[in-house]
Amino acid sequence: MVSSKVPQVKLGSQGLVVSAQGLGCMGMSAHYGPAKPEAEMIDLIHQAIDSGITFLDTSDFYGPHTNEILIGKALKGGYREKVQIATKFGVRLMDGKPPEVCGDPDYVREACEASLKRLDIDYIDLLYAHRIDTRIPIEITMEALKKLVEEGKVKYIGLSEACAETIRRAHAVFPITAIQHEWSLWSRDLEDDIAPTCRELGIGIVPYSPLGRGFLAGGPTLVESLPEGDTRKEYPRFKNVEHNKTVFERVNEMAAKKGCTAAQLALAWVHHQGSDVVPIPGTTKLKNLKQNIEALFVKLTPAEMAELESYASSDVVKGDRHVYMQRTWLNSSTPPLSSWKGKVN
Ligand code: ATR
Numbered sequence: 001m002v003s004s005k006v007p008q009v010k011l012g013s014q015g016l017v018v019s020a021q022g023l024g025c026m027g028m029s030a031h032y033g034p035a036k037p038e039a040e041m042i043d044l045i046h047q048a049i050d051s052g053i054t055f056l057d058t059s060d061f062y063g064p065h066t067n068e069i070l071i072g073k074a075l076k077g078g079y080r081e082k083v084q085i086a087t088k089f090g091v092r093l094m095d096g097k098p099p100e101v102c103g104d105p106d107y108v109r110e111a112c113e114a115s116l117k118r119l120d121i122d123y124i125d126l127l128y129a130h131r132i133d134t135r136i137p138i139e140i141t142m143e144a145l146k147k148l149v150e151e152g153k154v155k156y157i158g159l160s161e162a163c164a165e166t167i168r169r170a171h172a173v174f175p176i177t178a179i180q181h182e183w184s185l186w187s188r189d190l191e192d193d194i195a196p197t198c199r200e201l202g203i204g205i206v207p208y209s210p211l212g213r214g215f216l217a218g219g220p221t222l223v224e225s226l227p228e229g230d231t232r233k234e235y236p237r238f239k240n241v242e243h244n245k246t247v248f249e250r251v252n253e254m255a256a257k258k259g260c261t262a263a264q265l266a267l268a269w270v271h272h273q274g275s276d277v278v279p280i281p282g283t284t285k286l287k288n289l290k291q292n293i294e295a296l297f298v299k300l301t302p303a304e305m306a307e308l309e310s311y312a313s314s315d316v317v318k319g320d321r322h323v324y325m326q327r328t329w330l331n332s333s334t335p336p337l338s339s340w341k342g343k344v345n
Helices: 036-050 068-072 105-119 138-150 162-174 190-201 212-225 240-258 262-271 286-297 302-311
Strands: 008-010 015-018 022-024 055-057 086-090 124-129 154-160 178-182 204-208
Touching: 008 302, 036 068, 036 286, 068 105, 086 105, 105 124, 105 138, 105 240, 124 138, 138 154, 138 162, 154 162, 154 302, 162 190, 178 190, 190 204, 212 240, 212 262, 240 262, 240 302, 262 286, 262 302
Parallel strands: 022 055, 055 086, 086 124, 124 154, 154 178, 178 204
Antiparallel strands: 008 015
C-alpha cells in the first residue's frame, strides 16, 4: 500500500465522485501481451483500492469479456461498495464477422445487461459508449442509455472518442458525466474543441493512455521487450520508435533532474490539466501502481509544463496516435436525427 492519500474528486457535474486517478485494467486481460495471472491481478486491484484508487476502468471488449469477469471476481469480499466501476459497450462481436461499432438501442440494453452479469453487480457506476456508431444518430443511442439510468442499471453515462458536436447533441438528450479520450503529452488533439466543449457543459474528462501506452514511461526499451500478441507492435508511433525515442529520452532526462521517473512526469503533466481531469493509467505491476499514485503529488511549474510540451509537440512525434485512426473514429459524428428510419440501412 502507498502512504499518500489519493483525494476523491467530482467527475462531471451529475454527482459522480471518484478517486483523482483511476486504474486502467485492460492490460491485465488483453491487448498488451498474454493475460496476466488472475490471482496477481486481483491482488493488484485490491492494493489499488486499499490505497485509495477506487475508479476502475474496464470494457466488455477487453478480452473480450474476460476483463469484466476478472473485475467481478476482484469485487467480492466487500470491495464493491468501495469502488466506482466504469465499463463500456459498443464494439459488437458477431460470429464470422469483424467487430463492428454499434449504438443500436436493443444492443445497448443487451450489452449492459451482459456486463452487469459478468461484473456480477447490480448497477454500473459509469457506462460509456466505447466508440461512436456513425450510422445511428447519437440521440437514439442516448435514449436507450437514459432508460438504463431510469431503471437503476446504470448511474452515469459517458462517451469515448466522440467529437465535440456528438458530445453536445448527446448531452441535450441526457446529461453526460464524462468523456473518455486519449490524452497525454504526445496525444493532444482533444484540446482543440473536445476539452473546451466538456468544460462548457460541465462534463468530466477521463484521459486514457496517459503514458502514451507506456512509451512515455519506457521508450525504446519497452518497445523492444513487447511480447508476441502485444497490439502495440502495430501502432504507428511504436513502429517509428527510432524517430520517437527522442521524446522519451527528453522526458526521462527532465525526470531525472526532478527526482522522479519519466512515467511520473508524463502522468503529472496530465494531472496538471485541471481538477476536472481524471486519468486512468493502466498497469499490471504493484511497483508501477505505487509510482503512479505518487505522481499525483509531483508539482510542475508553468515553465516545466511548457518545456515538457515542447519535447512532444505534434511536429516532433511521428505516426497517428491510433492504429485504426482512419477506419473508425477519427471523425466520430453521427447522422441527423431527422434521417433516422428506425434501423441501420
Ligand atoms: P493504456 O491506457 O493503454 O493502458 P497507458 O496507461 O498510457 O496506456 O500505459 C500503460 C502501459 O504503461 C503499460 O504497458 C504499463 O506496463 P505495466 O503493466 O508493466 O505496468 C506501463 N506503465 C504503467 N505505469 C508505469 C510506470 N509507473 N512505469 C513504467 N511503466 C508503466
